[in-house]
Amino acid sequence: MSENSLDMDAIYRKYCLPLKKYIISICRNDVLADDIVSETFYKAIVNIDSFRGGNLYAWLCTIAKNTYFNHVKKKENLNVSLDDKEYLEFKSSKSTEDKFMENEEKRELMDQVLKLPEKEQEVIKLRTYMGLSFKEIGDMLHKSENWARVTYYRSKEKLKGMMNYER
Structure with a gap:
């Protein structure tokens, strides 16, 4: 081309x-x-x-x-730290306490995501942060669309279990 x-x-x-x-x-x-x-x-x-x-x-x-x-x-x-710089911005209409709680929940979730295997982390990030379709994720990772879909679902279920266990 x-x-x-x-x-x-x-x-x-x-x-x-x-x-x-x-x-x-x-x-x-x-x-x-x-x-x-x-x-x-x-x-x-x-x-x-x-x-x-x-x-x-x-x-x-x-x-x-x-x-x-x-x-x-x-x-x-x-050792790449996800806490080097805050990525998520909060709307100014939220109270400081609400912002803090939301930030802590997101940080806790990201900590759990980092405990997943690398491919699962990547699928979660591509789907959640980037909004990519399962087909795009599969193409990008040289896997099938179905693999991306199943990996995302299983990773999400793992995260739910990990979050419930931590609480």
């Missing part, structure tokens, strides 16, 4: 924010996410001929995820 057949400006406008949200769900660092997104689009432009059609967003997410993991390896920082 040639660079001319794709409007990279339109692609950037369409996928920049969703891609950034995806990377933030992995690294929890706004500044790093910006760097990864920039590098992802650079790699996509340079390697556009390797895109074989299909789901462009899944292809970009794969590049972004690999770019992030390469960054982590380079820094030899394998």
Whole structure:
């Protein structure tokens, strides 16, 4: 596929924010996410001929995820903390106590998600944070749509059990 057949400006406008949200769900660092997104689009432009059609967003997410993991390896920082920077913003109409409780519940849930196997974590994040379809998740992880659906359901059930056990 040639660079001319794709409007990279339109692609950037369409996928920049969703891609950034995806990377933030992995690294929890706004500044790093910006760097990864920039590098992802650079790699996509340079390697556009390797895109074989299909789901462009899944292809970009794969590049972004690999770019992030390469960054982590380079820094030899394998302990990526999800608490480095708060990702979720709360509406100003909520009381401070409500915000605190909601934040604690989300943090507790994320702690439980991190106890799941890596593939299950990824499916939960892609479905919950990114809103990807099971087909998109399957494509992105080189699995079937049914695998993504079953993995999501089983992971969700595990999380429910883990959350009930913790309380």
